[in-house]
Amino acid sequence: MRATAETASLAAEAYNVVRQRIARGELVLGQAVSRRQIAAELGMSFLPVTEALLRLEFEGLLESRPRAGTRVRIPSQQDVEGNYVVRQALETQAAILFSQVATAAERSELRRLATRVDGLSMKSDRSMYVTLHLKLHQRIAECARCDALSEAIGRTHAMAMIWFCVMRKPSPDDSPRRHQHLVDEISSGDETRIATAVREHLAVGKRHTIEVLEPCFKTNSLRFSRTRSA
Template sequence: MTAAQPTGPGRGSLRDRAYEALRRRILEAELQPGERLVERDLAAELDVSRIPLREALRRLEADGLVLLVPHRGALVSPFTPADVRDLFDVRESLESLAARLAAERSDGVGLARLEARLHAARAATHDRDRASIAAANAGFHADIVELAANPLLTSMMGPLAARTHWLFRLTAQRDPARQCAEHEELYAAIASGDADRAAALALEHVADGRAESLALAERWSHPEIDPQAVAARRRRRGS
């Protein structure tokens, strides 16, 4: 007779639960850039052991949301001005391509989903709900990538999704009404199949937020964290 198997949640589900909880708290700016993540405290808060918690932290590091520093532990990624600049460099190129392809390949179902994002952003802007504004705007950009119907582009943009959402949340004081208006213009170009205009508007829209986002990044930077050391560590992990 075989022994009875445990019926409680497995390590994988505990890891996923810890990952989702911490990801949400970082994306909603409850945990700030540079904030230390104390394993003992987090394990108690989330009611998990340290093994699934550490697995969740490694996954969040792959998302670019957490930094694991030897002999120091985990902290919310500092998201330095250099990180913000690098994110804009990549977004300007890839999101304009995504908009061009979306205009060429979109269908009625995809356009309806994109329009629903616009409605959600308008409602959140009316309610001044910063978390919902960030989520709707990030979703709008993600939906354009999906409409582009290019698996390689999707795989390249995937790792940027969390950082883009986080950036929108951290820069939520930017004029949301203006962002809505720019998104509506971009939607109109995609819906009409005007690929050149869609690409130009996407580039202009992303580039428009660069200077203000970099200025805001200076406010949440932590002087005790060396941005060059952070960047070097990321390069080593990516090589």
């Protein structure tokens, strides 16, 4: 039991290290990830590192292919579109529940967070923006008081996290109060307004994501074709 617990703890450590490197853009789309190198850096055996990388594969951040090894996953356009379809469904429900059950303190916290996110949205350093942006959306889910919903949204955010690191510049469609407007609409309590606000908010993100990642889609398609023909 002690060995199992120790392995789980080390796997969690390795998971957090690799995930943070992806979030900060230190590991980029398509970059190889070496189990041996990570194990050596962290001073642990292959087993916990393997468990960590399998977890990241499950979340869609990494992928393994024959003769190619493990690498940071390059999404397809279908991956992106599907992710946003799921996010819209989940985040609309979370926003409606938030409007019904969130406390006054939580609403104030969300407004402050939205102001910070908007303040960072036009800056060239995207690392802090990515962190706070994901935190904002996750807090809406957490304050909806539904663990299953919050966990499902967290999984969609894990996959999207890496795309934000590629998008070094803000979308030209971004409003200076884009996230504050979203929070205002959620706070209205009107389900129609909330659903519309979430849909429009995510639509801007989807357009920008697809535009920026288009070269990656082509590269991924070419690599996949070569792998199949090899």
